[in-house]
Amino acid sequence: MQILEQTHPKFLKLRSLLAEIEDIYGAAALLHWDQKTYMPSRGIEARGRQLATLHQIAHEKFTDGTIAQLLDDLTTYERESPYDSNEASMIRLTRRNCDLASKVPAEFEMRFSLLQTECYQAWATARSENNFALVQPKLERMLDMSREYSNFFPEARHIADPFIAASDYGMSAVSIQAVFAELRAQLVPVVQAITSQPPG
Numbered sequence: 001m002q003i004l005e006q007t008h009p010k011f012l013k014l015r016s017l018l019a020e021i022e023d024i025y026g027a028a029a030l031l032h033w034d035q036k037t038y039m040p041s042r043g044i045e046a047r048g049r050q051l052a053t054l055h056q057i058a059h060e061k062f063t064d065g066t067i068a069q070l071l072d073d074l075t076t077y078e079r080e081s082p083y084d085s086n087e088a089s090m091i092r093l094t095r096r097n098c099d100l101a102s103k104v105p106a107e108f109e110m111r112f113s114l115l116q117t118e119c120y121q122a123w124a125t126a127r128s129e130n131n132f133a134l135v136q137p138k139l140e141r142m143l144d145m146s147r148e149y150s151n152f153f154p155e156a157r158h159i160a161d162p163f164i165a166a167s168d169y170g171m172s173a174v175s176i177q178a179v180f181a182e183l184r185a186q187l188v189p190v191v192q193a194i195t196s197q198p199p200g
Helices: 009-037 041-063 066-073 075-080 086-101 106-129 136-150 161-167 173-195
Strands: none
Touching: 009 041, 009 066, 009 086, 009 106, 041 066, 041 086, 041 106, 066 075, 066 086, 075 086, 086 161, 106 136, 136 161, 161 173
């Protein structure tokens, strides 16, 4: 990517705010790692609150209007910058992510984060005891909250599209189904040919 010789002061402010938000998510990631490695099982309730709080704070900082205003102020700067420059690319990506995040209430982010923590712990226990029933209620709640999340995006053509857009922009359930249909057409005959061979 090209780097401009002079950087707009509001871009520097945007970059600073995004770094703060990324630091919060980094702290949350560290807590996630600790949960999966060394955290005592009795710490799950407190850890869930900690993670939920961090996610809520990060979400609120991202969607409180400050970043959106900076993005508006940087419209001309973005347009005058080379498309593949660091600055234009960061503004473009941040605008897309900000538009998506602004549709989701911070309160939902907090509840969803809390449930994810609880669900992971229930799954870890269920796996060790080989008892799916222990995690099933949490998974059902995850599905319910996933549907709730999708409702924040009424323009989505498929219930999974908001999740796909968050991690793989430009893709959709329809495009992914097309990819898997092509893979199926090519792989099924291969599998059938292999399984039809006599053992040995």
